[in-house]
């Protein structure tokens with residue numbers, strides 16, 4: 001697939017099956033992430049890769065977060081939270097490791113850089129025939145989940161990237177006209 005086709009046709013795939021990406025595919029995915037634009041070369045990116053029992057541990061954290069939010073939560077809702085990471089054979093959390101108090105590179109720029117890394121990872125996945133979807137949900141911002149994943153005070157979970165083999169049909173791409181989004185100062 002050529003680069004422009006990939007850029008124009010990236011498509012999320014929510015239905016994902018095993019096997020998880022291979023070691024070679026993952027290496028290519030991380031190498032794409034590490035080329036994200038990065039002001040002052042802070043490399044403000046970290047990744048936590050969940051597969052196998054790791055997905056179950058992440059699910060436990062989600063359920064714990066749900067319970068702490070509301071101890072009256074029904075079991076059904078706790079179980080739904082527990083199962084969320086199991087929707088794919090692999091989930092990669094993309095974390096912005098923010099260096100605070102850098103006037104020239106505010107937190108926003110560091111988080112954006114991690115967002116670019118996540119986008120590059122989606123692209124690298126699709127380029128290799130994998131399916132991928134960027135999710136956050138409220139768990140990405142939850143104190144229990146953040147603590148359980150060992151995040152520092154200034155770190156942000158930018159994405160939970162769900163990765164695997166495409167398990168469904170690609171949805172039609174939306175028709176969007178650049179003219180609707182672009183203002184030109186000539």
Ligand SMILES: Cc1cc2nc3c(=O)[nH]c(=O)nc-3n(C[C@H](O)[C@H](O)[C@H](O)COP(=O)(O)O)c2cc1C
Nearest residue numbers: 010011012013133134135136137138158159171174
């Ligand atoms: C920061 C961010 C967080 C997102 N979180 C979720 C989410 O929690 N659940 C969800 O269904 N989609 C989420 N999405 C949207 C999907 O990843 C996807 O972009 C959307 O379904 C549109 O599909 P497309 O990417 O193929 O255009 C998120 C996207 C971004 C950029």
